[in-house]
Amino acid sequence: MRNAFIEELIIAAESNENIVLIVADLGYGVIEPFARRFPKRFFNAGVAEQNMMSLAAGLASEGFHVFVYSIANFPTFRCAEQIRNDVDYHNLPVTVVAVGGGLAYGSLGYSHHAVQDYALIRVMPNMLIGSPGDPMEVRACMRYLINNPQPSYLRLGKAGEPCVHNKIPEIFPGKWLKVREAGRFGKTYLTTGATLDIVNQLLITNSDLEHYSHYSMPLWSMKSKEHQAKQIEAFDKVVTVEDHLMDGGFGSWLLESVSIRPEFLIRINIKALDSKVCGMVGKQSTLNAEGGLVRANLCI
Amino acid sequence: MIKTQALAREIRISALKMVHRAKASHIGSALSIADILAVLYGEVMNFNPTDQYLGSRDRFILSKGHACVAVYATLAAMGFISRDELATYGDDFSWLMNHISHKVNGVEFSTGSLGHGLSFGVGKALSAKIHNEKWRTFVVMSDGEMDEGSNWEALMFAAHNKLNNLTAIIDYNKLQSLDSVSHTLGLEPLVDKLTAFGCSVHEIDGHDHHLLLEGLTSVSVEKPTIIVAHTTKGKGVSFMENRVEWHYKNPDDEQLALALSELEVSHA
Structure with a gap:
């Protein structure tokens, strides 16, 4: 799923100069193609999620669509108030991307188990949750979010998930x-x-x-x-x-x-x-x- | 500096009247930053009150959102909002809520929880760098707010990314919510810490308009600027100065009259 994510992000960033990617020192083997292609629109904020999320909101307030990338609970629970106050309340186009949704990092222990993230994000009135189930749904979510920039959370698995859909489906919030x-x-x-x-x-x-x-x-x-x-x-x-x-x-x-x-x-x-x-x-x-x-x- | 002195006095008077009428807290914090705001809006920042989204405007963020009455008063004096509107402060459904709100003309960002404004300002400053634009970002912070780890994260990022278009002003009035800064979580040696974090630091009297002007207009070649502004909480009203209780209390009719008379005399 994470490979479908970065491919879609690169495709979009080719034609959309407002797309920025910020990582919290994670994404080895995933984010490098974006960083190489768009060095002026890629930032590693270091292991500092609170600052990363607020600065993403600051960038978004100037017209950027900011993708903030980390794993499991780090880009959500660690900076929950920054998402609540800065991103959601100001209704800014920041997409919080978490790799390792659910128990994808099962062997890494409780710190890396994202099994309460919906509970946190879905109580924020402006947040749209993207929880794709296969690479095709990842691409569909990315296309929807890029065409409709808004406060959002994209929950990804890891890599190597099978495709259930045989083409990129048309999707809409709340539609089965x-x-x-x-x-x-x-x-x-x-x-x-x-x-x-x-x-x-x-x-x-x-x-x-x-x-x-x-x-x-x-x-x-x-x-x-x-x-x-x-x-x-x-x-x-x-x-x-x-x-x-x-x-x-x-x-x-x-x-x-x-x-x-x-x-x-x-x-x-x-x-x-x-x-x-x-x-x-x-x-x-x-x-x-x-x-x-x-x-x-x-x-x- | 006559203009900024008059502006600072208007900010203090308006802030006192607002807090009195609304029976609100935080007057000490607002009086503390009146001179900083007067010099920023009176002399330093580029803005157009009839076009609040002017692309080339300088961006201002009040990270210590509880001192909002000082900013609302400034925005009224500058023409972003009407002076009459100030009287709605604290009313049910008023835009002028008791922590600064982006729903008010001229306000970039809502705060209220400390440790958000500097990072948001870092994002603004980074945006100007990406677009190669000349406008600057100013963030007014409290001293107690420096307890928040997010601010130190923000300083590291700002220095690492050479955001010399970012200026943070720390309102160092030495009092925080329950006690003095030194009795809570001591910040000293603050200037040394900020310098070590890679910032260009100016330590000044935060009520001296000449020194404020000098600090706020200076830009480093590649470092973010931090003004450590030594201030007095409650500045301008003798019985409010350096008293923790004026973080919470609001003046009664008699105290308001006394405070206003002191401001008339001291700035006459």
């Missing part, structure tokens, strides 16, 4: 993206981020789930909550799947969105990571399974 359709008025999975592939594999390998549709939500936000009830209406059951804790996560967001239509509440079933994974170490697949993102738990 069809992965497969088993018919209306049935049951569907709704995934965001890396669970796109987990659920896709589940449906491919389990013929007893053929009556399930699958939608993905690569762009969502506080503002796009209002579009959810209408989309839920078409299904008897919506199973959300995310590699984030339930508290403050994607499924909780969807539940909140139907508080205006309480009859829909019982249609939503949330599959999120159990908090017991906090503090565990292991491969991403191992920890996701420990956290409940496995067949036994995902089949309803």
Whole structure:
């Protein structure tokens, strides 16, 4: 995913002189092509995320679209107030990019597990969350954000994720993206981020789930909550799947969105990571399974 | 400097009236920076009050956002907002909220939480460098604010990137929220620290308009400039000077009258 990200950023920066990339001394093997091509629009802020985020806001206030790149919780929790006050409140086009979403850095320990980031970002009124599930969705998110610069958070995995989509999809904030359709008025999975592939594999390998549709939500936000009830209406059951804790996560967001239509509440079933994974170490697949993102738990 | 002296007096008088009417805090912090603002807006900065987004304007950021009444008063004196509008300070739904707000004409950036303004100013200054533009960025900070690690991150970045178009003014009034700076987290040797961080440092009397003018107009070849402005919290009102309580209290009718009379006499 991170390679799709940097390729899209370079393509955009060729024609858009307002694009700037700032890193917090991370991105080895990823960001170098941008740094070489656009040395005047690339800065390493050092291991200093608070300053990085506020200065990104300062640059954005002068017309730049600033991409701020780091890993896991460093560009979010470490500088949460800078995102809240400087980026979100001033409504400035800064895209916070975190590599290692969910448990992608599972073996690196709790400091590197990004399983509470949605909870932080989604309470900020102007922030748009981009949580792509495969490289095609990364490209789609990047194209949307570059055409619509705004306060935003792009949560990426690592590298080498398979493509679930065979082309770059058209996406819009809050709009469910069809992965497969088993018919209306049935049951569907709704995934965001890396669970796109987990659920896709589940449906491919389990013929007893053929009556399930699958939608993905690569762009969502506080503002796009209002579009959810209408989309839920078409299904008897919506199973959300995310590699984030339930508290403050994607499924909780969807539940909140139907508080205006309480009859829909019982249609939503949330599959999120159990908090017991906090503090565990292991491969991403191992920890996701420990956290409940496995067949036994995902089949309803 | 007659013009800036008159401006400083107007800032102090307006600030006192606003804080009195709104029963608001932080008058000591506002009186502390009145001379800095008077020289910046009266002599140093380039701006057009009828075109607040003028591309070539110098950018001003109040990082110690709690001293906002001094800036609102300055903006009114300069014509960004009307003097009548100052009377809405602290009212329900007023643009003039009790920490500086970017929703007010002429204000670049909202603050209120300390340790944000310098980094934001670094971003502005970097933007001017990328575009090869001549305008400058000025950031007024508090001394207590230097406790925040983000400011030292910002200084490192500014020096490393040779942002000589950035000037930060530290309002060194020696008092912070609960006690003196030296009893809280001592900053000394402040000038040595800032110099070691790669800044061009001017240590001056922050109420002396000639020295302020000299410091604020000097630009290093490649270093960011820091003015360490020795000031008096509550400056200009004898019973407010150097008293922690005027970080919080607001003057009653009698105290306001006394304060205003002192300002009339001292600047007459």
